[in-house]
Amino acid sequence: MTHSTSARSTSTRRDFLKQTLVGGVAIGWSASSWSRVYGANERLNVASIGTGGKGWDDLTQVAKSPNVNVVALCDIDESQVHLGRAAEKISSAAKFTDYRKLLDDANQKAFDAVIVSTPDHMHAPIALPAMQLGKHVYCQKPLTHTVHEARQMRLAATKYKVVTQMGNQIQSHQFYRTAVKLVHDGAIGKVKEVHAWQSGHMGWILADDRPATKDEVPSTVHWDEWLGVAPERPYVGKIYHSFNWRGWQDFSNGQLGDFGCHILDPVSMALKLSSPLKVTAEATAMNREVWYKKSKVSYEFPATELTVAGPIKVTWYDGDGHFPSSESHGLPASYKLPASGSVLIGEKGTLVIPHVAAPKLFPEEKFADFKIEEVPARDHYVSWADACRGADHTTSHFDYAVPLTETVLLGTVAIRLPGETLLWDAAKGTITNNAKANALLTKPYRKGFEPKWL
Ligand SMILES: NC(=O)c1ccc[n+]([C@@H]2O[C@H](COP(=O)([O-])OP(=O)(O)OC[C@H]3O[C@@H](n4cnc5c(N)ncnc54)[C@H](O)[C@@H]3O)[C@@H](O)[C@H]2O)c1
Structure with a gap:
């Protein structure tokens, strides 16, 4: 080498x-x-x-x-x-x-x-x-x-x-770019409410707790460097490296961490969202090691020029087969929601943004003659x-990606404190009403790998 x-x-x-x-x-x-x-x-x-x-x-x-x-x-x-x-x-x-x-x-x-x-x-x-x-x-x-x-x-x-x-x-895909433009052009009017979901199976949760066993590190793998800033733990084949690190809190942020920056992205860009005002979550039980299997995270953001007056509610759902209820999204019963995506409910119509397919406007009768102008893709x-x-x-x-990432990560802080409403002060970068949640905004770093902070 x-x-x-x-x-x-x-x-x-x-x-x-x-x-x-x-x-x-x-x-x-x-x-x-x-x-x-x-x-x-x-x-x-x-x-x-x-x-x-x-x-x-x-x-x-x-x-x-x-x-x-x-x-x-x-x-x-x-x-x-x-x-x-x-x-x-x-x-x-x-x-x-x-x-x-x-x-x-x-x-x-x-x-x-x-x-x-x-x-x-x-x-x-x-x-x-x-x-x-x-x-x-x-x-x-x-x-x-x-x-x-x-x-x-x-x-x-x-x-x-x-x-x-x-x-x-x-x-940068034409589907997401087209969806954002539809909202900016007022196709569905000002937006009242958003639901976003990833109903896929979290196949990377392979254990309920940290294994007591250890395996020999393969000769090709530099395990200490893989762990990096994370607390030391022995190598165990397959469950961390590669790909399956997603199941573990020390290395990832679960399904919301994995998909939030994709699926909430066109929502954030279309509505010009800033940082959430508050967030609260429900989630299946967790220990300190492994992520949840199912969650619902409710955010409120300050209103923007693209939303109706008052805070705008954005709700995230994930876990195997977990979709927003049909009462909440108001789409026809005959319409099958895509496995992952978002629905933006506006004053003049509803937009479904599948992850990843062409955006769709409802009610279908109202938009039957509406010509969706496709926005060309960019090369990301x-x-x-x-x-x-x-x-x-x-x-x-990062001026755009950091607030989006923060939104996602605040959701994963709330998931670790289910039922508690967390109030976020974006200017100060603190949760104003919950010391336990504030402590979860950062973590310890292993010696030898500590980042040099600004
Ligand atoms: N944008 C997307 O659509 C998309 C899709 C999949 C994954 N991802 C993201 O890409 C990243 C990697 O995910 P993945 O599924 O490819 O994981 P992976 O474990 O399959 O691959 C990670 C690669 O990085 C290497 N690696 C691990 N630690 C390293 C270190 N400290 N220094 C140098 N190399 C290191 C591994 O050996 C491996 O080759 C994650 O952040 C994930 O969220 C994004």
């Missing part, structure tokens, strides 16, 4: 501090506006961290841009489906198994941007130091594991003036790479 790189970056930290802004400085510009302009033949040098699973897709989608050069690959598992396949595809890239080594002084000069596609508990611990080095970031959803981390990500993106994009790529990955080069913009930059 090689830990050095000979690739040379065409841009340095100093270049980032001397950035040229496209179109000049404008107050209120998002973090997506900050890149320097690259020369026509100058490529963006990218390091990809977490190259198996979704990381393989992220890497190959970004690498398809002719303006991208992937110069480094990092994965804690050297086997074929993780680091191996990526190393075969991009044989010139330097290989790492520890992101701390990748980001050290000697190696970080070789790249301008990072893709972070690790399990959720390692997003912020990797993306924060990368931003502190001036690297642009494409980071998977949910952006972070805790609310405190999410706030830090936004502060870092602003302070270090880097281009950011969260990996909720369906946002290449637009990020182009934005880093000063040639495009991102839509899920």
Whole structure:
């Protein structure tokens, strides 16, 4: 395994501090506006961290841009489906198994941007130091594991003036973009209420509690680096690495964490939601280790120009076969709700936004002659790479992605305190009425992996 790189970056930290802004400085510009302009033949040098699973897709989608050069690959598992396949595809890239080594002084000069596609508990611990080095970031959803981390990500993106994009790529799909435009164009009038759901089976909950047994760590796996900031625990085959870490509180935020930043995204974008005012949840019983199997989370947000007066209610449902009741969504009994999606109930009609299919307007008779204008898709990955080069913009930059992630994570705080209504002060970043809930906005970090906070 090689830990050095000979690739040379065409841009340095100093270049980032001397950035040229496209179109000049404008107050209120998002973090997506900050890149320097690259020369026509100058490529963006990218390091990809977490190259198996979704990381393989992220890497190959970004690498398809002719303006991208992937110069480094990092994965804690050297086997074929993780680091191996990526190393075969991009044989010139330097290989790492520890992101701390990748980001050290000697190696970080070789790249301008990072893709972070690790399990959720390692997003912020990797993306924060990368931003502190001036690297642009494409980071998977949910952006972070805790609310405190999410706030830090936004502060870092602003302070270090880097281009950011969260990996909720369906946002750029024509179906979600079309749904958002329908609401903005007033097709259903001002929105009164929203229900959103993911009724799929959580196949990654494989135990009720932490196993008492342990297995030998495979020779390809760097287990200490996989654990990263999380408390130490022995390796047990299959139940954590890979993919099934989703079932465990130390590494994920359950089904809401997994799907909230997708399914609540068009809701948030269509209604221009800010942060919730309050949240309360019902959930199946949990211990401190494993996530719930079914939940209902009720949010209230401040009204916006797209909603009726008074707080707007958004309710989330998840768990095997868990849908909003037909009384709450008011759709015809003959209509079968998609397995996951959202329904926006407006003054003039109702919009169903399936995850992922064409949006549908109700009542069907009323909208029979309504021509839905399809909004073309954007490339979520290449637009990020182009934005880093000063040639495009991102839509899920951290000014947008952090409030959305916070909404999702506040829901998972409420899920751990079922029945308690939590009042959220977004300006102060605190829950004003519940000390136990406030304590869940952050977590302890294992020595050797603590992020450098801002
Ligand atoms: N946007 C989407 O549609 C979508 C779909 C699936 C997963 N995801 C997100 O992608 C991320 C990864 O999920 P997954 O299902 O691919 O998980 P996974 O466990 O299957 O894959 C994670 C990869 O990262 C590697 N890895 C783990 N810890 C690492 C570390 N500290 N440093 C470097 N590499 C590390 C693993 O070896 C593996 O190759 C999660 O945040 C998940 O929420 C997003």
